[in-house]
Amino acid sequence: SQKIEQNSEALNIQEGKTATLTCNYTNYSPAYLQWYRQDPGRGPVFLLLIRENEKEKRKERLKVTFDTTLKQSLFHITASQPADSATYLCALETGGTSYGKLTFGQGTILTVHP
Amino acid sequence: GAVVSQHPSRVICKSGTSVKIECRSLDFQATTMFWYRQFPKKSLMLMATSNEGSKATYEQGVEKDKFLINHASLTLSTLTVTSAHPEDSSFYICSARASGTETQYFGPGTRLLVL
Numbered sequence: 001s002q003k004i005e006q007n008s009e010a011l012n013i014q015e016g017k018t019a020t021l022t023c024n025y026t027n028y029s030p031a032y033l034q035w036y037r038q039d040p041g042r043g044p045v046f047l048l049l050i051r052e053n054e055k056e057k058r059k060e061r062l063k064v065t066f067d068t069t070l071k072q073s074l075f076h077i078t079a080s081q082p083a084d085s086a087t088y089l090c091a092l093e094t095g096g097t098s099y100g101k102l103t104f105g106q107g108t109i110l111t112v113h114p
Numbered sequence: 115g116a117v118v119s120q121h122p123s124r125v126i127c128k129s130g131t132s133v134k135i136e137c138r139s140l141d142f143q144a145t146t147m148f149w150y151r152q153f154p155k156k157s158l159m160l161m162a163t164s165n166e167g168s169k170a171t172y173e174q175g176v177e178k179d180k181f182l183i184n185h186a187s188l189t190l191s192t193l194t195v196t197s198a199h200p201e202d203s204s205f206y207i208c209s210a211r212a213s214g215t216e217t218q219y220f221g222p223g224t225r226l227l228v229l
Binding site (some may be wrong): 032035036041042043044045046049051087088089093099101102104105106107 | 118120146148156157158159160163191206207209211216217218220221222223225
């Protein structure tokens with residue numbers, strides 16, 4: 001069966017450290033993988049998209065890697081700040097007849113301590 | 115980035131009544147909009163895909179007669195929860211995507227509480 005798993009429900013780190021979140025999937029062939037940030041009571045905010053033929057993407061303090069052999073994406077936040085505390089969601093899109101349909105992981109709650 | 119709005123942000127209604135939620139793309143034209151539902155401490159689940167000018171396509175297990183979707187223009191989609199019951203209480207979120215682009219932009223969500 002198809003499954004998307006984010007490695008931990010919660011991650012606690014100290015300010016200034018790098019947060020690394022993991023997204024693993026099985027029985028999918030994603031065309032795109034996206035990462036979103038969600039704050040309590042709010043809709044997700046788009047952060048980064050990486051395509052199946054890309055290995056890495058960066059945006060300011062954020063970095064995403066995508067390994068289609070391992071079926072895994074890693075999401076890094078460098079020099080983390082308390083304001084980075086939120087739930088982070090990975091989402092897959094398989095394209096084709098499922099154009100635009102996103103399947104989400106369950107999310108990782110990141111807490112950055114001062 | 116692109117902006118998507120939802121209205122209302124929060125609604126409380128009595129069991130048996132219908133509730134309409136609006137989703138608007140404010141600064142781009144959205145040929146496709148999506149409706150998601152999120153229960154507490156759970157992830158987003160896709161309910162339906164709405165294409166401008168055509169009927170919505172629903173995910174398995176989602177009752178199309180209960181969740182009516184209309185996408186009458188390139189900037190507006192509506193979700194109507196008909197004859198709402200307490201189990202329909204949830205956080206409803208829409209997203210919008212412009213034609214030819216890969217990124218979806220999400221609205222702020224609508225919290226529905228059915229008493």
